[in-house]
Amino acid sequence: MEEDDTGECSSQLNDSFGNKEGLELLEYERATLAKTLPASVLFVVASGLGLERLFLEHLILFSDRRLLALVLNTNEHDESYFVSKLKEHSVDCDPKVINSEVSIKDRQSIYLEGGVQFCSSRVLLVDLLQNRIPVDRIAAIFVYRAHQTLNAFQDSFILRLYREKKPDGMVKAFTDVPNVLSSLGQLQRLVDRLYIRHVELMPRFSSIIETELNRYQLKTAIFSVDVPTALRRVHRTLIEFIKVCVRDLRTSSLSGKQTDEPVEEMIHVPWATTQLEKRLRDRRGNISEKQQRLLNDVASLREILQLSENMDVATVLSRLQVLKNDRTVLEEHSGWLLSPSFNRIMEDLLTIAGVTNGKGDSKKFAVPAKWTVLAEVLREIKNISLEKKEYKDNAPSVLIITNSEDLSRQVTDVVRYGINKMKWMTWRQLGYLTKQEMPEDEPLWDPETISQLMRSTLDVESKSDVIANVQKSQKTTARAAQKRRKHAEELSGFSSDSRVQTNLIQFGILQYKRRKSGNEVKGI
Structure with missing residues (x-):
């Protein structure tokens, strides 16, 4: 019965805010989201359980013009990632990035637009102190990497001001570094600085999490490589x-x-x-x-x-x-x-490298041991018998992940040309003469089915381009909102900004005399 209520609550929330589809959540993620959505919570998630997915689902739910959700403690990489993901899900209200490059007048208009807004702590602190933010419209404040609040003061001070102006406001904090909270004292300090009363622990050994992950458990094999x-x-x-x-x-x-x-x-x-x-x-x-x-x-x-x-x-x-x-x-x-x-x-x-006394011998050149292991693994994979009906027209794929683009290029060449030819080509880089001719190609895989995927070859926006495009779009939106607001004030004859300078026609000795004489006539 409880699971049905949880699922019903989750579906209602998805219908109410942001994108109706949202992410395809796992069972424990859906249950956690439905249980904690209306409350202020500190999520302490085990490393590797996908804190980004849980955080992104919260952003999707609050991407609505009727709500204002502020995000703290994110860097440029985080902002570009979450902004790109929110655009992929076609949320109702585009995300916004507010930092020192955005003018004060634009910030005031952007706050009124609602939706998810990534704010720098310094700018948000100043705007809160200057009452430039409609605090009553803030639906929630999200704190990313909440454990860093233990060593910082700005985020904690922002939350304190928010609590003073809106005691029932919602604060949600997220961290996937449980090692920082090594004692109850550390956890209590963090909770006090975040002004949160509820803590949601998501350990890897939780029964619901363990059951869910065991459904998709991968079979891993570790190969130890012996080096010279x-x-x-x-x-x-x-x-x-x-x-x-x-x-x-x-x-x-x-x-x-x-x-x-x-x-x-x-x-x-x-x-x-x-x-x-x-x-x-x-x-x-x-x-x-x-x-x-x-x-x-x-x-x-x-x-x-x-x-x-x-x-x-x-x-x-x-x-x-x-x-x-x-x-x-x-x-x-x-x-x-x-x-x-x-x-x-x-x-x-x-x-x-096979160089002794300034003379090189290509036969003594030692190739990396990982090349040999890679060749053996690919040979075993090729020998696995598969039925065509299992994959129909699509053949099974092998994905090789490297930690740099240079290594990716080298591994691609090893698979395409073979170990012997790559050994000869690598030896030539040392600049020593050799009488050995270039070996023939001995590909470890079908060369026609080998493809290389690197960030430099992808037609994707860089981190700075993503943020720049968002700020350009939000600037246009803010200026349009300012014009609409100014036009509405002119029609109503009322100005909502008490700090607008008085018209110059109301100043001067002549105007003062006219007003004084007018008042005397009225008094008579």
Whole structure:
């Protein structure tokens, strides 16, 4: 009976606000949405459960001209993503982005247009203090990445002003970083700063969530790749370089001395950016020259480590040679390019590439072990027998995902030309002569059915273009609304803005005498 009520409530809400179709929600998402929609809630979702889907469904429901929903704590990437998704669902009221680039008069008109509006905290705080927002029309305030409110004050102050002016207002906060809330004290602090009383926990081990996810469970297989000993030494040396640079960065930073990074974060330092680095990059103009050098070195070392783990040896060597021959890098680096450890890295990479005493041997060139594993996996997939009636005219597809466009191009060439030809082509990049002729193509898959999909080849708008188009459209809408409002005020003879300057004809000594004489006549 309860599930029927939940489904009925959800359908009624979809018919009332925003897009009637909405997202195709899972069962636990639909139940959570129907249960918590009328209340102020803090959603604490397990990482990987799709917080973006739940947040997007709330935005779709509140995309209505009769409602005003403000979104806080989103960056440019978040705004472009959600704006694009809302446009895909053809919501009744287009989303809007309000920041410092939007004028005060335009902001006042945009607020009256309703719908979902992504606001910067600083601008929204000023507008609330200046009473430029119709608070009585605000249906809800959504706080994205709510855990960041623990270390910020603007969002909390905005919610306090909102609660003072509208005590029964709705606030919904979302976070998928439950590790930040490591204790009840932290959770209580976050709830107090958000002015929310109800917390909705969505752990992965919840019975309804576990049952729903088990229906679509994927079968995974992990392949461990064995790398040469020399390459393993290169990885260890690069990791040590990164850790030393991060440690020096913490030592040279006052904030790093006051708050040490967690042990878990130091373990992931070689692959993930630390919170200290993010804080220093945000105030890049106010940091010392040493800190700037260390930040650049950490970024370069992480790039080289990623190349050595994913790409071939020739690509890594060419990248290191570019850094070594760049005068600007040599002048600004912290010294790791001139250290004995860097020389050992170059020796190990040359050994892997089959270069000894300045002479190269293409037969000793070691290709990445991942190429061999990829070839074996594709061979197994090709040998799987499938009945035509299962797929009719559409043949089964294989999707290969990479973490960079360069790696995507290389993997595409490996699948299209084969390992032997790619080995020969990669060896030629080193610049050593070889008597071996170019091998024939040995494709791992049918070359005619291989396609490459990259962001640079897609005809899609960039993040900045999405935001710029939204602001251009909302500016046109705001100016049209201002003209309509001005025309209505002229017809009614009433101005809603008390700060409009008085006509100049009412000023001056002559006009003052006329008004005074007129008043005397009336008194007589």
